[in-house]
Amino acid sequence: MANYSTNEFKSGLKVMMDGEPCSIMDNEYVKPGKGQAFNRVKLRNLRTGRVVEKTFKSGDSLEGADVIEVDMEYLYTDGEFWHFMATDGSFEQHGASQEALGDTIKWLKEQDVYLVTLFNGAVLTVTPPNFVELEVTETDPGLKGDTANGGSKPATLTTGAVVKVPLFINIGEKLRIDTRSGEYVSRA
Amino acid sequence: MTTSWQPTASQTALKARADCNRQIREFFHRRQVMEVETPVLSVAAVMDPNIEPMQTSDQRFLHTSPEYPMKRLLCAGSGDIYQIARVFRRGEAGQRHNPEFSMLEWYRVGWDHHRLMAEVADLARELLQLDESTDVLTLEYQQAVIQYCGLDPFASTDQQLEALGIECAGHDLQLSRDGWLDVIVSHLLEPALPQNTLVFIHDFPASQAALAKTRRNHQGIEVAERFELFWNGSELANGYHELTDAEEQRRRFELEANGRPLDEHLLAALAAGMPACAGVAMGLDRILMHRLSTRAIADVLAFDWSRA
Numbered sequence: 443m444a445n446y447s448t449n450e451f452k453s454g455l456k457v458m459m460d461g462e463p464c465s466i467m468d469n470e471y472v473k474p475g476k477g478q479a480f481n482r483v484k485l486r487n488l489r490t491g492r493v494v495e496k497t498f499k500s501g502d503s504l505e506g507a508d509v510i511e512v513d514m515e516y517l518y519t520d521g522e523f524w525h526f527m528a529t530d531g532s533f534e535q536h537g538a539s540q541e542a543l544g545d546t547i548k549w550l551k552e553q554d555v556y557l558v559t560l561f562n563g564a565v566l567t568v569t570p571p572n573f574v575e576l577e578v579t580e581t582d583p584g585l586k587g588d589t590a591n592g593g594s595k596p597a598t599l600t601t602g603a604v605v606k607v608p609l610f611i612n613i614g615e616k617l618r619i620d621t622r623s624g625e626y627v628s629r630a
Numbered sequence: 631m632t633t634s635w636q637p638t639a640s641q642t643a644l645k646a647r648a649d650c651n652r653q654i655r656e657f658f659h660r661r662q663v664m665e666v667e668t669p670v671l672s673v674a675a676v677m678d679p680n681i682e683p684m685q686t687s688d689q690r691f692l693h694t695s696p697e698y699p700m701k702r703l704l705c706a707g708s709g710d711i712y713q714i715a716r717v718f719r720r721g722e723a724g725q726r727h728n729p730e731f732s733m734l735e736w737y738r739v740g741w742d743h744h745r746l747m748a749e750v751a752d753l754a755r756e757l758l759q760l761d762e763s764t765d766v767l768t769l770e771y772q773q774a775v776i777q778y779c780g781l782d783p784f785a786s787t788d789q790q791l792e793a794l795g796i797e798c799a800g801h802d803l804q805l806s807r808d809g810w811l812d813v814i815v816s817h818l819l820e821p822a823l824p825q826n827t828l829v830f831i832h833d834f835p836a837s838q839a840a841l842a843k844t845r846r847n848h849q850g851i852e853v854a855e856r857f858e859l860f861w862n863g864s865e866l867a868n869g870y871h872e873l874t875d876a877e878e879q880r881r882r883f884e885l886e887a888n889g890r891p892l893d894e895h896l897l898a899a900l901a902a903g904m905p906a907c908a909g910v911a912m913g914l915d916r917i918l919m920h921r922l923s924t925r926a927i928a929d930v931l932a933f934d935w936s937r938a
Contacts, residue, residue: 449721449723460801469724470724470725470726471722471723471724471725471726471727472724472816473680473722473727474812474815474816474865475858475865475868476678476680476838476840476856476868477680477808477809477812477838478680478805478808478809478812479680479721479722480799480812480813480816481724494800495800496799496800496801497798497799497800497803497813497817498799498803499803499805499809500721501721502803
């Protein structure tokens with residue numbers, strides 16, 4: 443990969459920092475009255491999501507990170523890997539480890555499309571769509587006439603995820619869930 | 631293709647710049663300081679190794695400040711002078727930096743840096759539209775670093791400075807003692823200075839003297855008679871009790887030149903004799919940014935670097 447100098451650092455550039463692929467969030471040039479110029483840079487570690495601040499001497503460079511983002515459809519799991527296929531017609535497939543999946547494992551549904559981040563050709567992270575529709579497999583029986591009070595109860599979905607739902611929801615119903623907050627939105 | 635022909639500054643910002651220039655000219659007219667103009671293009675380059683000049687195809691350098699020719703005027707007996715100059719520094723681009731920017735520089739014959747700091751405060755109050763009662767805080771560099779960074783910049787060992795610097799930077803940058811001090815000052819000192827206060831820091835380490843006189847302070851430590859003005863986290867001005875010793879100046883230039891041509895005109899002028907004086911450079915774009923409460927230099931430039 444190419445090297446990028448501090449004056450080429452801009453938001454979204456993917457670089458290697460301490461052996462980890464990172465995305466640059468912010469880059470500020472700092473020049474004391476007399477003395478060395480610096481760049482104060484905010485980077486997000488693409489594996490952990492953690493944000494770090496580092497200062498560089500102006501003109502220093504970092505190696506670019508081979509990171510690409512691809513829309514992929516979830517196919518199946520063999521117990522060790524979760525397999526995805528590109529939706530661009532290339533039929534390219536990649537297997538994600540449980541570590542790479544992280545919390546997204548709670549929202550995996552066959553044939554849904556996920557944003558897969560590849561680092562050096564391997565799956566680094568999998569980002570779910572903002573909303574998924576999943577079926578309830580387990581919850582206490584629905585209570586009629588309690589739609590107004592806003593009481594809630596836990597419900598288990600096909601993926602194993604547990605979400606809080608209104609009391610009137612029954613087993614077998616399809617629900618729309620916001621994956622960013624993990625909250626119930628509506629009946630699907 | 632879309633072409634951004636429009637200005638990056640608003641009409642209000644353009645007007646503020648015009649007002650600011652007028653205020654400066656009135657300020658110095660009242661105080662009988664003469665406006666001068668000196669060449670933008672010179673055969674000699676700036677010596678400061680941390681400033682990179684731009685060069686034209688016919689081997690002239692664009693000035694990075696009007697300091698050298700203004701000092702030649704002082705040596706020739708000009709008396710008190712000021713200049714509003716557009717200066718150029720390669721690579722200095724960022725949210726708060728533009729490679730071409732506006733600098734106000736002035737010299738006061740017979741003054742020292744303390745007297746000049748008082749005048750800088752007077753002008754800063756006018757340009758920033760501050761009350762007469764705005765606080766002014768004057769701190770020695772050593773005192774300020776001890777107070778805000780928790781370490782003595784003179785007594786600490788190289789290892790102690792490096793350890794704190796690495797903590798600030800997040801990793802080892804392989805810097806000199808002065809380099810680490812710059813990291814520490816910009817990460818810990820500048821953001822911690824009191825708000826809405828004109829803060830002057832003076833008596834810098836002698837190794838950061840640039841073109842300032844040095845002396846032994848009350849503790850016997852050699853310090854540079856140099857000051858910087860800070861306002862709400864940004865540096866607005868840098869001034870010196872000027873070095874007038876031609877031999878010492880040549881020695882400092884030769885240490886820093888790094889292949890750039892020395893300004894022999896300036897050295898000859900100093901040898902002929904420069905009056906004791908104090909001088910300061912003020913960043914006008916920064917002043918305007920504070921006046922208009924914006925964090926982006928593009929907002930105060932008719933056309934920023936990307937649209938120039």
